[in-house]
Amino acid sequence: MKRKSLKLMVAALAVAMTAGIFTGCSSKNETGKTGTTPEIKKTELSGSITAAGSTALQPLAELGAKKFADKNPGGTVNVQGGGSGTGLKLVLEGSVEIGNSDIYANEKEGIDAAALKDHKICATGIAAVTNPKVKVESLTKVQLIDIFTGKIKNWKEVGGADIAVTIINRPKSSGTRQTFKKYALDGKEEATGLTQDSSGAVKQAILQTDGAISYLGLAYFADAANKEGLNILKIDGVEANAQNISTDAYKVWAYEHMYTKGEPTGLTKAYLDYMVSDEMKASITKLGYVPIADMKATRE
Amino acid sequence: MKKNDMKTIFLKLKNEYLGRGFAMLCGAIIVILTFAIILFLTTKGLNTFFKHGYSIFHFIFSGNWNPEGSGEGLSPQFGTLIFILGSSVVSFLAVLVSAPIGVALAVFMNVISPRLGTKVLQPAMELFVGIPSVVYGWIGVSVLVPFIKLWFGGIGFSLLAGVLVISIMILPTITSIASDAIKTIPKDYIEASYGLGATRWQTIIKVIIPAAKSGILTGIVLGVARAFGEALAVQMVIGNSITFPKGLLGTTSTLTSILTMDMANTIYGTAWNDALWSMALLLLIISFIFILIIRKLGKRGEA
Numbered sequence: 001m002k003r004k005s006l007k008l009m010v011a012a013l014a015v016a017m018t019a020g021i022f023t024g025c026s027s028k029n030e031t032g033k034t035g036t037t038p039e040i041k042k043t044e045l046s047g048s049i050t051a052a053g054s055t056a057l058q059p060l061a062e063l064g065a066k067k068f069a070d071k072n073p074g075g076t077v078n079v080q081g082g083g084s085g086t087g088l089k090l091v092l093e094g095s096v097e098i099g100n101s102d103i104y105a106n107e108k109e110g111i112d113a114a115a116l117k118d119h120k121i122c123a124t125g126i127a128a129v130t131n132p133k134v135k136v137e138s139l140t141k142v143q144l145i146d147i148f149t150g151k152i153k154n155w156k157e158v159g160g161a162d163i164a165v166t167i168i169n170r171p172k173s174s175g176t177r178q179t180f181k182k183y184a185l186d187g188k189e190e191a192t193g194l195t196q197d198s199s200g201a202v203k204q205a206i207l208q209t210d211g212a213i214s215y216l217g218l219a220y221f222a223d224a225a226n227k228e229g230l231n232i233l234k235i236d237g238v239e240a241n242a243q244n245i246s247t248d249a250y251k252v253w254a255y256e257h258m259y260t261k262g263e264p265t266g267l268t269k270a271y272l273d274y275m276v277s278d279e280m281k282a283s284i285t286k287l288g289y290v291p292i293a294d295m296k297a298t299r300e
Numbered sequence: 301m302k303k304n305d306m307k308t309i310f311l312k313l314k315n316e317y318l319g320r321g322f323a324m325l326c327g328a329i330i331v332i333l334t335f336a337i338i339l340f341l342t343t344k345g346l347n348t349f350f351k352h353g354y355s356i357f358h359f360i361f362s363g364n365w366n367p368e369g370s371g372e373g374l375s376p377q378f379g380t381l382i383f384i385l386g387s388s389v390v391s392f393l394a395v396l397v398s399a400p401i402g403v404a405l406a407v408f409m410n411v412i413s414p415r416l417g418t419k420v421l422q423p424a425m426e427l428f429v430g431i432p433s434v435v436y437g438w439i440g441v442s443v444l445v446p447f448i449k450l451w452f453g454g455i456g457f458s459l460l461a462g463v464l465v466i467s468i469m470i471l472p473t474i475t476s477i478a479s480d481a482i483k484t485i486p487k488d489y490i491e492a493s494y495g496l497g498a499t500r501w502q503t504i505i506k507v508i509i510p511a512a513k514s515g516i517l518t519g520i521v522l523g524v525a526r527a528f529g530e531a532l533a534v535q536m537v538i539g540n541s542i543t544f545p546k547g548l549l550g551t552t553s554t555l556t557s558i559l560t561m562d563m564a565n566t567i568y569g570t571a572w573n574d575a576l577w578s579m580a581l582l583l584l585i586i587s588f589i590f591i592l593i594i595r596k597l598g599k600r601g602e603a
Contacts, residue, residue, distance in 0.1 A: 083564030110570035166455055171540075172367055173565035173572070194457055194551055195540035197561040201441075208446055209455045 046074030049267050053080075053087015053100030054175060056124065056217055057256045060287050061100055064275045067283070071274075075267045084108070084175045091259050092116065097268045099259040102175030116259040119272050122289040125218040125253040126180050127240035128233040129202075133210045136160035138234035144184060147213060150191030155211055167193030168205050168214035179254040180215045184235065199226075206230060215252075218242075222288030242290045248297030255299075256289065338584070345581025347574040354378055354571070359578060365542050367562075367572040378575040382544055384582070386552040389459065389545065390534060391527035394466035395474075399520050402474030406516075407504055409475075410482045428472040437536035440465040445537055454549035457539035462554075465533050470523035477522060481515020482508060514597045521597065525590040529583065531556035555579050 051061050058081050065077035082090070084101040088111050091099030099116070102124075106113035128144060130136065134155040139147070146152040147165055156162045169190055170177035174197070181187060194209075196202045199220040206212040207229050218240060221227045232240060235252065244250035264272055274280060276292055284291045348354050358364075362379025369376035405425075409417030440461055449456030489511055493503040509516070531554075539551025540561065559576055566573040 085565040085567045089568050108567055109572070110567035171561035171565065173562040175565065192541050192543045194455075195542070195553070195561065197535075197540075201536070204441060205457065208441075208449065209457075 045072050045267055045270055047267055048076035048078060049097040049271065050078040050080065050095075051087075051098035051100055051258065051271075052082050052090050052096045053098075054084045054102045054256065055081040056102050056176065056219065057100040057121070057258075059219070060122070060256070060284060060289060061258075061275075063283055063287065064271070064280055067280070068271055068274045072270065075270070077267075077271050083173075085173065088116070088259060091261055094261060097260065097264075098272070101257045101259060102254060103178055104255075104257065105259055107178065115261060117261070117263060119258045119260065119264075119276075120255045120292050121258055121275050122256050122284050122291050123245055123253050123295055124256055124289050125240050125242075125245045125250060126176060126184070126215050127218055127221075127252070128180075128184065128213060128235060129206060129216050130213045130231045130233060131206050131210055132229065132231040134160045134163055134213075134231065136233065137231070138237050140236050141184070141186075144233075144235060145186060145188055148185050148190045149188050163211035166209050166212045167191060168202055168209070168212050169193050169195045170202070170215075171195055171197050175254075176215065176217055180252060183254070184215070184252045203230065217288075218245075219288035222286065242285065242294070245290050246294050246296050248299070253290075255292075341577065341581050341584055344574065344577035346578070348378065348571065348578040352571040352574060354575070359575075360384065360582075363544060365558075367566075367575060376571055378571070378578075380555070380558075380575075380579055380582070382542060383553050383555045383558050383579065385544065386459075386538070387528055387554040387556070389552075390462045390466055390538070390554060391524045393459075393463040394470060394527045395520055395524050397463065397467035398471045398523065399474055402471050402519065402523075403478050403509070403516055405471075405475045406478035406482055407508065409479055411500070411504055411508060425472045425475055428468070433469065433530060433533040434536075436465050436469055437533035440533060440537040448549070452549055455539075455551075457537060457551050458549045459538065459545045459552060460548045462534045462538035463548075465537055466527045466530060469530060469533060470526050473526055474516075474519040474523045477519030478512065478516045481512035481519070484515070485511045514600055517597050518594050521590050521594050525587055528586055528590075529556065531560050535560060555583055559583075 051065070058079060061077075061079045065079050068077055069075065080096075084103060085108060087096070087099035087101050088105055088108055089099075090096040092112060092115060101108075104113070105111050105116045105118065128139070136155060136158055139158060143152065143158050147158070148167060150167075152158060152165060154162065154164055167190060170180075181190065194205060196205050196214075199216050202214045202216055203220075203226065206214055216230075221232075234240070235250065238244050238250045240250050240252070245253045258272060258275065260268060260272070263269075278293075281291045281293065285294075348359065349356050358377075358379055361381055362377070363381040364377040364379040365382060366377040405421060409421050444461050444464060445456035445458075447456075448454065448458060448461055452458075452460065485508060489507050490503060493507045498506065534554055535557035538554065538557065540553045540557050541551040542553055543551070545552040559579055562572070563576055566576065
């Protein structure tokens with residue numbers, strides 16, 4: 001009895017392993033194939049492509065992929081995260097068809113931006129956020145820079161409560177941080193503070209720390225529950241919302257990019273076109289981004 | 301006749317060689333896998349020093365971590381001393397907290413109350429092992445961090461929070477290995493001790509713990525090794541500031557927390573990314589050292 005069960009286990013293990021090996025191989029073949037053949041299939045829009053990269057853009061890319069698949073049952077768009085850097089790297093290597101990124105490819109060291117074609121899908125704002133106990137509603141840009149560079153150490157210096165400032169940063173490699181640093185801090189290096197690596201962790205840290213200040217992508221607030229307990233600052237009196245971003249009155253925003261290696265064709269092109277179509281506009285707005293068609297201001 | 305021959309060969313194949321072949325294959329795969337990982341990590345990790353020409357001395361002994369090279373035209377700096385120190389301090393303090401508790405628990409389970417030990421403590425410890433580290437981290441953030449802020453001051457995110465979370469995580473490791481070591485002590489020792497008129501406490505202190513010393517030390521080293529490699533739970537509570545910790549309530553970073561936060565967003569092949577690989581290599585080397593220590597301890601225990 002015991003031997004029998006042992007045999008059974010070994011057999012099951014063997015089967016699982018060989019199956020694993022084979023599926024491993026076959027899936028690799030599949031991705032290899034889709035990487036090279038979308039051109040042949042371009043007329044009937046079938047096959048599958050993969051978009052990988054920015055986690056900020058991921059929910060939107062996924063929603064787009066789902067709606068796109070409803071309209072084009074033959075074509076599948078797989079969406080993966082991994083971070084902007086990973087997305088750019090993968091598209092450059094040809095491992096995926098679309099690389100999602102929060103930042104321009106040429107801003108990332110080690111990426112051959114000339115080989116990539118930029119498709120701007122939408123714009124996304126980043127808001128400075130504090131714990132409500134600091135009792136400050138608006139900061140000038142100079143004050144904001146002084147706070148993040150460590151010159152202002154207490155909220156009372158900007159007319160708030162007598163609480164020490166605690167900066168909560170994103171990891172140095174984060175796209176959100178890069179955008180915030182570039183447009184809100186004029187490229188000034190922040191003083192050392194805590195580091196949290198996701199919007200959820202940032203929110204929790206702000207809620208738990210009385211004098212905390214950090215920054216969050218506006219898309220995070222698309223779910224109203226995420227706004228609870230946070231104090232979203234105005235910068236120079238301008239509120240961070242879609243209206244102000246579209247006119248560039250609120251400066252801290254960035255494009256969300258989908259990069260392709262060379263000109264897109266077939267399914268990739270159809271998906272990219274769909275992402276900026278009128279049909280997607282409502283969804284994009286609902287998710288807290290500003291559709292590219294609504295952007296009155298441009299920036300290079 | 302021939303048919304019979306075939307049958308025996310077949311039977312032999314089935315009974316003998318199939319299983320053996322499979323076992324050998326598994327063994328080979330593990331060895332190859334290990335060497336492949338070591339080779340890969342080494343080649344990637346050494347890039348920082350050979351390809352990008354960053355000094356190994358600065359990498360280990362400088363606390364200047366500025367991977368972007370931003371600021372006034374500064375070149376990127378990859379000094380990891382803060383993280384090495386962060387990892388070490390967290391691990392050693394955590395062991396300092398949990399080793400006495402673990403050994404005491406092991407003694408209690410085996411000597412003082414074996415019945416309660418096997419019925420309650422053992423399953424409880426096993427449960428501890430099964431809890432994923434993200435859950436420890438989560439509880440750390442939502443319970444421990446506010447608690448520390450309330451009672452000890454500071455902002456809550458702190459070295460102390462990291463130490464406490466890790467010490468709970470490595471407690472089962474230390475306890476179970478110490479407990480195994482105590483179990484293997486010959487009964488004669490203990491009986492001889494009682495026979496000489498020693499009390500239970502004297503027996504524990506003078507006989508049981510010295511006799512189980514190498515096992516207990518192995519448990520402690522394994523605990524340190526686990527603490528060094530733990531990423532998620534520590535990252536969630538330690539604050540991840542790129543500064544040397546200012547006391548127990550200060551914040552700092554560990555090797556693993558920097559690795560997990562930056563790896564997805566840096567580009568393969570850049571100096572920054574390779575510096576992360578070097579940190580991974582450093583972790584591997586540290587764990588090798590721990591394994592060597594454990595082997596040494598094991599040998600001493602046998603002798």
